[in-house]
Amino acid sequence: MHEIATVPTQSINPVSTARIGTHPIHPMLVPFPIACFVGTLATDIAYWRTTEMMWADFSAWLLFAGLIMGGFAALAGLIDFLSNRLIRGLPYAWFHMAGNAIVMLLALFNAFVHSRDAWTSVVPTGLVLSVLTVLIMLCTGWLGWAMVYRHRVGVAN
DSSP: OOOOOOOOOOOOOOOOSSEETTEESHHHHTHHHHHHHHHHHHHHHHHHHHOOHHHHHHHHHHHHHHHHHHHHHHHHHHHHHHHOHHHHTOHHHHHHHHHHHHHHHHHHHHHHHHTSOHHHHHTTHHHHHHHHHHHHHHHHHHHHHHHHHTTOTTOOO
């Protein structure tokens, strides 16, 4: 007697629309603004402790680079979010998007603050904005991790 083979049902993972081949672009870009904004916090702390102008300059450049790369990452993430209803159906995705929008707004405001004279650009406002940016990024990074590792967003079937 012949047995009928059954194919196990697999859930289809939410695919990334913004991709190169099968590789999603958003996760390729997000490490750059993360490194820049964490670097801004580190250089703000260094300036606060030493008052060496070089650290305030580094902060301003890191903010600029983080905003540029963050804009590209946000664009890729927004394309994925808007083009796939499975991604939009995840509550994590909404919080991830909103939190990262707040990060970008804080970083933009911080860049304007850092355009002032060195001491007033870092202490206390720039330093506080850098801390808030990094704390929010910890939360949004956790949510992004959950979307990939729990809900398999952008993971090949």
